[in-house]
Each structure stands twice: as C-alpha cells, then as structure tokens.
Amino acid sequence: MLNYTLRRLMFTIPTLLFISFVIFLILDMAPNDPTGNLPMTIPPDVREKIRQSLGLDSPMYVRYLLWCKQFFINEPLNLIEQWFDVCFGDCGERLRVRSWATRSYVVDLIAERMPQTLWVVGMSYVVSIFIALPIGVISAYRQYSWFDQFGTFFSMIGFSVPTFFTGVMLIVIFSVWVPSDSIFWLPSVYDTTLEVTDLHSLWLQIRQMIMPVFVLALYNAAQLSRFMRASMLDNLSQDYVRTARAKGLKEKTVLLVHVLRNSMIPVVTVIALSVPQVFGGAIITEQIFRVNGLGQLLITGIQGADIPLVQTLTFIFAVLIVLFNLVADILYGLLDPRIRYD
C-alpha cells in the first residue's frame, strides 16, 4: 500500500508540472496587455519600462521557470520561515509571486480568502452528507415506494436545476418576498467583516450562511443520494445479508451495521472525488451571495487580467483535483480489503 502511494505520488509531480505549464501557456497565448488598464496619459516609454519591471520582456520559458521557482521553492520556504520563525539564507529578499493588480503577495491574498470558502463549502458538504445518506438508505431499503420515487425526483431536480437559479430563487423568496423584520428573512449578501464574539453574532453568522450552504448542499446531496442508493441496492441482494438475517440479527443491525458499512466504500470515494468540483461550483455560489472567497478572487483576477493571481489560483484548483483523485484511490484500497494495488 505504502509502495503504491509513493509510486502514485511520484507520478503526480510530473502531472502537476505539466498542468502548470499548460495553464501558463494558455495565459501566455492571450493577446492582452497588463498595462492596458493604466491611464492613457502614461507615455509609451514609461509603459515599456513598466512592462520590463513586470518581467514581460524575457522569453516565455524563462518566465515559466521563474514562476516555478517562486511558487515551488520560494513560497514554501517563506511559509516555513513564517511558521517557525527561522531564516534561511537571503530571507526577506526572496522573489515571491505578486499580484499585478494589488501588488500584494498572491499567497497572502489566498490566505485572506480561504476561511470564507472553507466555511461555506465545508459546511455545505457536511450538510449534504447528512441529507444524502438517510435519503439513499431509505430509498434503497424501500425500493419503488413513494419515498423512493420522491427521492429520485428530488435528486433529478437537484442536479438539473443549476445552482445559480436555486440561489437566485432563494434570494427572491427569503430576501425579497419575506418582509425584512420577519424571523425568516435572510440576508442575501454575505458579510465577511462579521466577527463571531457572542450568541447574537453567532446567530447572524448562521443566518447569513444558511442560503449559500443550502444551495451547494442541495446540489451535492442530489448526486450523493443516488450513489448511496445504488450502492445499498448492490449490497442488499448479497448472500451475507441473508446470512445475517438468518442468524436472527435485528433488522436495524443488518441494515445499519452490515449493509451500510459496506455500501459506504464507494460512496466515500465519490465524496473525496467531488471535493475539488465543489470548489469549482462554489465560484458561482460565491458570486451570487457575494461571499468574498477564492472563487470571487479568481473572477476579479480574471476581469483585471491579473495573470500571476489567476495562474496560481487555477493551479491550486488543479492540485486539489489531482490530490483528491489520489486520496480517493488510496481510501478505496484502505477501506475495501478485496482491493490491493500490488
């Protein structure tokens, strides 16, 4: 198992390098100019100097290698220095990835936005698992019952109706139609400056998280409950279930201990596999509810042609995808003793 993990990790590195190169190439092919947004009064020779100071006059591979050096060597070193308060060589003078638009370090920008995304996306994930598992279990146990029919319809709606429509509909209902002094009124804009200090602010925080969390949770729960149902159905018809019942085990034990545990194996990997997709889907949800998380940072970066920021963020999304693919494969091997990667 360890051997397999190490081998996969070794293979991950060239994949990620290649992906980062592809992203860099796409951004580099683009016919736009980072100085295009600056005032027209800047004379052309100054403009040229600005371009030189951004390093745009050097050939493409030099810029790519420099980005690699900054991202893979300088930034991790910097993080280690910050965390452990140590200094390697020329600390403080090392070249770091800077955003063109704000001139601040990209890593700091990302660290600023990370908590909001993690809160909203993470919470929605937890909620979706709590919605999806019971629905999946019950609709498999009572196959073709009205509950199952309803569950099928619910999940069909869940992944057919795009998040930007469910989100906007929730805003129409809970922020526009419900009067604002009612207890059911919910804010449509996520306020990041809110600090949770007492019960009242905690209540405000929960209220502003309800809508974005539920929009994402509904979408995920729809897919997860389908997988749960299919996997439960596969296991329910197996021989060991009949044996367990024949032994005289209680129906609850058979269902929740024997069948559920075995059915969770593929579901856990599906959960791991779709974590990066959630970050992608969160771009839209963050935009609807004005959550200033990673997705919104990416959108503003794209609109401002902030190449280093977009490059780094897109690459981080790619890292998440590759990483969680690996996690899913390893989890599968760990959870299911029948599967061995040797």
Next chain:
Amino acid sequence: MTSIDEQVEAKNRSLWGDVWSQFRTHKGAMLGMIVFAVILFGVAAGPYLWHTDPQHLDIRAKNTNPITSCLFTGSQIADCFSDPESIKYYDPDAEQLQRIKVSWAHPIGTDQLGRDLLAQLMQGGRVSMAVGMAAMLLSLVVGTVIGVLAGYFKMVEGLLMRATDLFLALPLLPLLLVIIMLFRDTLRNAFGPETGIFLLIVFIIGITSWMQTARIVRGDVLALKEREFILAANSIGTPSRRVISRHILPNILSPIMVSATLGVATAIITESALSFLGLGFPSDFPTWGRLLFDGTTFIEQSPARVIWPGLAISLTVLSVNFIGDGLRDALDPRIRGR
C-alpha cells in the same frame, strides 16, 4: 379477421421498435420528451407567432410587470385581466392611487429598457439550444474518435488515455473563464460580435467535455474487439477503418446516444453559468443565462425577470436528463427483455 400477412407483420419486431416500446413505459422520459418538444417548438416557432422584436426599445413601457401581477389586485382581478391599462390600486407606500403597470402587449413584462421579455426569452432560447446542440456534437465527435482510436489501436492507447486523464485533472470552469476572457476580443474582431462569441463558447465547451464519452466508448470498444465477429471480419481481411465503421460503431451506438442527451444538458448549464458570470454572450444578444444574470440586478423590483429564464433553463435540463434516463433503460438489453 386478420390475414396471415398481417399476423406475420405484427410479430415482426425491429430493434428500434423494441427500444421505443420500452422507452414509452418510462413515464418520466415521456413527460420529459413532451416538455422538451414544447420548449423546442416554443423557441423555434415562437418568433413567427409572437412578432415583437426582442431588441426593440420601448422606453415608455420599461419595467412593465408581468400580467400575473393582476392576481394581487383583489376585487379588480377580472377587470385587470380584460383591460389592464385602466386599473388603479391604492399603494400604501406612496399613499395614493397608482396605475399598475401591466399590459397584454408584454405578457411577462419588459426589462429596464422596455424590451419585451417574452420575445427575448424565445430569442435567448434559440441561442442556448443552438449552443447546447453544437457543443454536444463537437464533444461527441471528439470523444468518440478518441475513444475508438484508444480502444482499437494499442499503439496510441497509452498516449490518448493519458491525455484524457490530464483533461480530467484540469480545473475546467476556471480555465473556461480564463480562455473566454482572453480570446473574446480577438474572435469578436475576426468573426463579428455574435458569431465570434458563439464559435468560442461552442468550441471551448465541446473541447472540455468529451472525456466521459471517450472513456465509455473506449471501454466498450475494448470489450467488442475480443468478440468473434470482429475476429471473423479481421480474418477475411477487412481493413481497420471498415471494421470500425461497419462493426464497431453500430454496436457502441447506445452509450453514444445516452451521452449525447446528457451532453446537451451539461452544455446548456455550462453556457448559462458562463453567461451568468458575465463572461458569455453580450447583453444585446441574450441567452437564458444572460437574461438571468441581467435580471439579478433588478431582483427586488421584478423577480419575474429571473424566474422565467431560470425556469426555462431548469425545465430544459430536467427534461433532457429524464429523456437520457429513459433512453439508458430502453437501450439496455438486460432491462428491455423484461
């Protein structure tokens, strides 16, 4: 009394006849097909029946409410529906009688520039549907070609499947956004604002959604390749391209058809998502996603502006997904036999 000929005829069942009779038993799929046909008819023939120009600016009629607002006029409902322009109601905020701004000329209202929403919805639906179909076709062709090549020719299998894995590892939505942002202006200059954006969006949606098709097709081709009839075809000296076109392609038609229907749904959703983020079609060339995006600014004054386009997208995608579901069952011989 039936003749012998007719009896023989009745027993004669074709493959597609079987598929159709299985498909009909799936209630959701039938309902989905009816809804989809209605929407398709609405966007295709609608502009011939509803003559209002979607781009006509009628600034006097700006922000007209949908005719359904009449339902909230209390005792005047009947008058309101028969002659909407004459109705006044008491507005508690302004403390005076006000004219309720509804009109049969704009049954579901107008936007802030007085453009008719119904006409825009039909026009937008045409674009959304066209993008969905074209992007699906492109991704289907790419996916099938790559899947068949990878499954049939051992030489290119490793390379093509690594490429597929690589595409699956790319963060697609961010990349789509980046590519559109970067190449929008170039293409707009080359092909004009409408065709340029249309080509760009169809191309990038198609080029980033073929991976699932390729994987399924490759799996099926790998299994088919070991069957006796392929061996027989090879042994009589049939060239590879003819084996593929005569024997392989007809046998992998059902997974291709299923992924085609699902592909339309994802393409429509992706296009609307891009438009919703403000990076799709321009405002004067509306699609459903763009109408929804434009409507969100005016969500407090007129929620109808977001509800109708959103409903159109959702219903289309829902019906297409149900059709795909029914098709999958109907094309699966193990289910069809029962």
